[in-house]
Amino acid sequence: MTGRPPMPTAAGETRVFVREFVRAPLRTASVVPSSSALARRMIAPLLGPARTSRLPVVVELGPGTGSFTAALREAVPGMRYLGLELNGAMADHLAGRFPGIDLLRGPASSLARALGQRGLPAVDLVVSGLPWQAFAGRAGTELIGTIAGHLAPTGAYTQFTYSWSRWAPPGRRQHRELRRFFGRVDVSPTVWRNVPPAVVYTATLPRPTG
Numbered sequence: 070m071t072g073r074p075p076m077p078t079a080a081g082e083t084r085v086f087v088r089e090f091v092r093a094p095l096r097t098a099s100v101v102p103s104s105s106a107l108a109r110r111m112i113a114p115l116l117g118p119a120r121t122s123r124l125p126v127v128v129e130l131g132p133g134t135g136s137f138t139a140a141l142r143e144a145v146p147g148m149r150y151l152g153l154e155l156n157g158a159m160a161d162h163l164a165g166r167f168p169g170i171d172l173l174r175g176p177a178s179s180l181a182r183a184l185g186q187r188g189l190p191a192v193d194l195v196v197s198g199l200p201w202q203a204f205a206g207r208a209g210t211e212l213i214g215t216i217a218g219h220l221a222p223t224g225a226y227t228q229f230t231y232s233w234s235r236w237a238p239p240g241r242r243q244h245r246e247l248r249r250f251f252g253r254v255d256v257s258p259t260v261w262r263n264v265p266p267a268v269v270y271t272a273t274l275p276r277p278t279g
């Protein structure tokens with residue numbers, strides 16, 4: 070059979086999530102995609118007054134089936150987008166949903182190389198749906214340093230965490246690391262219209278050497 074893959078549906082997205090969660094719970098970290106309410110919070114730095122005179126460069130880490138990707142594309146149609154997704158099934162789904170999308174099928178730790186290969190300038194927004202596991206240990210610290218090192222001085226990094234887990238040791242560590250690499254870290258009110266409810270960290274004023 071030839072032609073495009075069938076248009077992904079909300080039910081199809083949930084199916085992919087449930088299946089991949091059963092396969093790799095720590096890496097997938099959720100059984101359902103994020104809501105549009107959470108997506109709006111995650112992309113909020115792009116929705117304020119114009120931050121640059123050019124179209125923004127946006128990186129998405131762990132886009133999954135594309136909840137935040139869809140919100141980004143709707144809000145800033147001409148942006149330069151790069152996604153990094155480790156899970157092949159999620160990546161296939163995303164590529165079917167957004168044909169022609171620039172998607173690297175690999176770990177977020179490939180970020181510096183991927184930006185270099187594409188000759189992309191400083192990034193205006195990094196949106197991360199990555200689970201705690203991706204930020205564990207030294208590799209996690211390096212990843213936050215890499216994100217800070219590739220952001221424009223006016224850029225922002227958004228990361229969500231589920232409200233119930235915010236005060237657990239990995240959640241506290243994540244917040245501490247953000248404060249180390251960024252001059253400012255804002256925490257949103259709880260986004261109740263998400264399963265489970267979540268908060269969004271918005272980190273600005275990057276200082277790559279921590």
Ligand SMILES: C[S@@+](CC[C@H](N)C(=O)[O-])C[C@H]1O[C@@H](n2cnc3c(N)ncnc32)[C@H](O)[C@@H]1O
Nearest residue numbers: 098102103131132133136154155156176177198
């Ligand atoms: C909680 S889901 C979030 C998906 C989507 N952003 C959303 O909010 O609906 C986490 C996503 O991160 C991906 N992921 C986990 N570890 C990763 C890594 N090291 N590099 C890139 N993607 C990763 C998973 O495959 C999954 O798609």
